[in-house]
Amino acid sequence: MTKTSVIGSEEALIQGFLAPLAAGAPGAFGLNDDCAVLAPVEGQEFVLKTDAVAAGVHFLPHDPPAGIAWKALAVNVSDLVAKGATPVGYLMSLAFPEAPSRHWMQEFADGLAAAQRHFDMTLLGGDTDRRDGPLSITIAAIGRIPRGRMVRRATARPGDVLLVSGTLGDAALGLFVHQGRKMARLVWKLDKAGLDFLEQRYLRPEPRLALVTHLLEHASAAMDISDGLVKDLGRMCRASGVGARVREIDVPCSPPARKVIDQLEGWRQVALTGGDDYEVLAAVPPGEAEKFVGAAARAGIILTPIGEVVAGSGVAVLAADGSPLVIDDQGYDHFSEGPGHRRRRRRGR
Amino acid sequence: MTKTSVIGSEEALIQGFLAPLAAGAPGAFGLNDDCAVLAPVEGQEFVLKTDAVAAGVHFLPHDPPAGIAWKALAVNVSDLVAKGATPVGYLMSLAFPEAPSRHWMQEFADGLAAAQRHFDMTLLGGDTDRRDGPLSITIAAIGRIPRGRMVRRATARPGDVLLVSGTLGDAALGLFVHQGRKMARLVWKLDKAGLDFLEQRYLRPEPRLALVTHLLEHASAAMDISDGLVKDLGRMCRASGVGARVREIDVPCSPPARKVIDQLEGWRQVALTGGDDYEVLAAVPPGEAEKFVGAAARAGIILTPIGEVVAGSGVAVLAADGSPLVIDDQGYDHFSEGPGHRRRRRRGR
Numbered sequence: 001m002t003k004t005s006v007i008g009s010e011e012a013l014i015q016g017f018l019a020p021l022a023a024g025a026p027g028a029f030g031l032n033d034d035c036a037v038l039a040p041v042e043g044q045e046f047v048l049k050t051d052a053v054a055a056g057v058h059f060l061p062h063d064p065p066a067g068i069a070w071k072a073l074a075v076n077v078s079d080l081v082a083k084g085a086t087p088v089g090y091l092m093s094l095a096f097p098e099a100p101s102r103h104w105m106q107e108f109a110d111g112l113a114a115a116q117r118h119f120d121m122t123l124l125g126g127d128t129d130r131r132d133g134p135l136s137i138t139i140a141a142i143g144r145i146p147r148g149r150m151v152r153r154a155t156a157r158p159g160d161v162l163l164v165s166g167t168l169g170d171a172a173l174g175l176f177v178h179q180g181r182k183m184a185r186l187v188w189k190l191d192k193a194g195l196d197f198l199e200q201r202y203l204r205p206e207p208r209l210a211l212v213t214h215l216l217e218h219a220s221a222a223m224d225i226s227d228g229l230v231k232d233l234g235r236m237c238r239a240s241g242v243g244a245r246v247r248e249i250d251v252p253c254s255p256p257a258r259k260v261i262d263q264l265e266g267w268r269q270v271a272l273t274g275g276d277d278y279e280v281l282a283a284v285p286p287g288e289a290e291k292f293v294g295a296a297a298r299a300g301i302i303l304t305p306i307g308e309v310v311a312g313s314g315v316a317v318l319a320a321d322g323s324p325l326v327i328d329d330q331g332y333d334h335f336s337e338g339p340g341h342r343r344r345r346r347r348g349r
Numbered sequence: 350m351t352k353t354s355v356i357g358s359e360e361a362l363i364q365g366f367l368a369p370l371a372a373g374a375p376g377a378f379g380l381n382d383d384c385a386v387l388a389p390v391e392g393q394e395f396v397l398k399t400d401a402v403a404a405g406v407h408f409l410p411h412d413p414p415a416g417i418a419w420k421a422l423a424v425n426v427s428d429l430v431a432k433g434a435t436p437v438g439y440l441m442s443l444a445f446p447e448a449p450s451r452h453w454m455q456e457f458a459d460g461l462a463a464a465q466r467h468f469d470m471t472l473l474g475g476d477t478d479r480r481d482g483p484l485s486i487t488i489a490a491i492g493r494i495p496r497g498r499m500v501r502r503a504t505a506r507p508g509d510v511l512l513v514s515g516t517l518g519d520a521a522l523g524l525f526v527h528q529g530r531k532m533a534r535l536v537w538k539l540d541k542a543g544l545d546f547l548e549q550r551y552l553r554p555e556p557r558l559a560l561v562t563h564l565l566e567h568a569s570a571a572m573d574i575s576d577g578l579v580k581d582l583g584r585m586c587r588a589s590g591v592g593a594r595v596r597e598i599d600v601p602c603s604p605p606a607r608k609v610i611d612q613l614e615g616w617r618q619v620a621l622t623g624g625d626d627y628e629v630l631a632a633v634p635p636g637e638a639e640k641f642v643g644a645a646a647r648a649g650i651i652l653t654p655i656g657e658v659v660a661g662s663g664v665a666v667l668a669a670d671g672s673p674l675v676i677d678d679q680g681y682d683h684f685s686e687g688p689g690h691r692r693r694r695r696r697g698r
Binding site (some may be wrong): 079092093145154 | 491
């Protein structure tokens with residue numbers, strides 16, 4: 001079998017590469033039936049999310065297949081986790097412009113295997129298609145949660161402290177590194193470690209699984225940040241009927257991102273508007289914030305207070321001197337941007 | 350608002366066109382959260398299926414949007430129903446090559462509304478994307494079923510009677526009508542009613558919802574026929590470790606399909622291998638067949654015995670004189686066919 005040997009039938013693709021990913025789920029029937037069964041657990045309900053990634057939009061066509069697999073699953077798991085749900089399984093719909101090689105498919109399947117092991121979930125079923133257009137991977141992810149406990153987007157309350165996990169802006173910078181490392185090195189004067197860090201933050205989002213129980217315990221409202229802090233916080237505010245105040249200086253940045261932001265005016269707002277971070281944004285009652293931050297820290301995740309929920313509407317970002325910042329670009333939208341949109345990161349609803 | 354006015358943002362698309370489709374499901378939160386909640390019912394479990402349809406493969410780019418919507422949902426519901434499951438809800442991932450017009454989107458949403466009303470299910474969540482390639486609609490459909498009762502593909506037993514619902518081959522002929530009605534009329538000499546019938550069978554598959562309870566009561570095994578009878582029956586046989594014998598003369602055809610088959614050698618096997626029928630194939634113990642057929646008839650669905658499950662392996666199709674037929678084309682496969690594949694119908698795993 002050569003490296004470029006192409007997979008000759010859907011049957012070969014399913015039984016040779018995908019069925020092993022379903023081995024852990026009795027309800028997947030080894031991908032040897034038309035549907036899967038999802039059995040509920042007493043006192044729990046399911047949380048559902050679907051999100052697609054496509055070549056040229058969410059990854060580059062020649063990216064390593066294992067990384068594409070990771071990202072396809074991670075962007076969905078990120079949503080589940082931010083709602084306080086524990087991953088269970090997923091359906092996957094693959095659209096190939098041409099039949100993949102065995103080599104590509106093996107690396108992709110290995111990447112999925114690693115990702116689903118990391119997230120503790122199993123492939124339950126899927127669909128494979130060949131059609132024109134970019135390679136795309138559509139995942140429908142399923143999590144479980146104690147009944148009635150999903151952490152909503154619409155339940156932030158005035159007075160709540162706003163917290164974010166990790167650091168913001170890295171992935172938007174990482175996409176730039178990924179598209180042209182030499183240019184990034186020259187312009188940003190970062191060392192290899194700094195460039196690698198940013199690129200990995202773009203290529204390999206890390207859903208904050210360890211936050212799940214603490215979100216359920218402490219948060220009024222939460223969501224993942226995928227289209228940029230200001231845009232996603234704006235969504236939380238609109239859904240909750242509240243406003244928010246964010247202190248720019250408190251928005252957490254990694255050291256390499258900080259270096260870029262401090263050097264170049266054009267990237268100054270990247271932590272506020274850059275997408276693809278897949279960090280958690282949570283609104284937490286003031287009395288809970290300290291406990292939440294402490295519990296997260298013990299789980300290895302840094303949470304940073306960035307502002308407060310206020311009565312009213314809209315997101316105000318304040319500079320160090322207290323004056324409101326004008327936000328140049330609220331984040332990505334598929335339908336309102338021009339032909340340059342392909343260079344930008346994006347995410348679903 | 351003109352007919353060609355384009356939708357300017359994802360928010361406008363979701364809140365203006367999709368949120369009304371989720372109004373019936375409390376767990377969809379008006380599409381105003383990042384995830385949906387799916388609450389189980391005591392004694393039941395869920396059945397899951399994902400299948401995608403794309404322009405140029407499963408429908409033509411200029412087909413009426415309401416029809417595209419119907420088909421996208423129906424091909425998934427067909428799988429649920431054939432397993433004995435009752436539709437509950439669905440997630441939908443839309444990929445647009447360009448932002449749709451309001452007019453197109455309204456017709457699409459109206460078509461979805463009609464389809465989900467017919468199938469008694471609700472939109473639970475989704476994702477919208479703009480990317481190169483054909484318009485594609487990926488549905489993940491969810492049904493419910495009494496615990497442990499999903500009608501499997503792998504449980505057909507020697508001696509079972511094989512039954513199919515409705516008539517076969519219509520949709521493959523209907524695709525030909527849809528691609529060039531004038532040619533179909535000239536070659537087949539069908540009247541308008543005949544051509545319309547076949548075309549509708551391609552455009553508007555009708556999942557056999559009224560069979561659900563009777564499948565649960567009587568069937569050993571079942572699946573929907575989407576890639577052609579011989580191919581799908583072959584899958585049932587392989588999964589069950591059995592063989593099958595089919596009498597060609599008993600395979601039910603509609604009058605217009607019969608007329609084409611009797612006229613033209615090239616279409617002789619269309620009822621055996623034509624795809625996109627979305628009828629139910631069931632294996633039923635001999636003692637149950639009469640009751641099953643009777644119950645289905647009272648529900649308005651004709652079931653036709655076409656052969657038997659036998660020990661061994663493989664599907665044998667017998668001509669009227671008892672001699673085995675050679676099947677020219679076992680049905681569609683995405684990965685093993687050449688560039689002409691786009692003219693053929695197809696289906697997922």
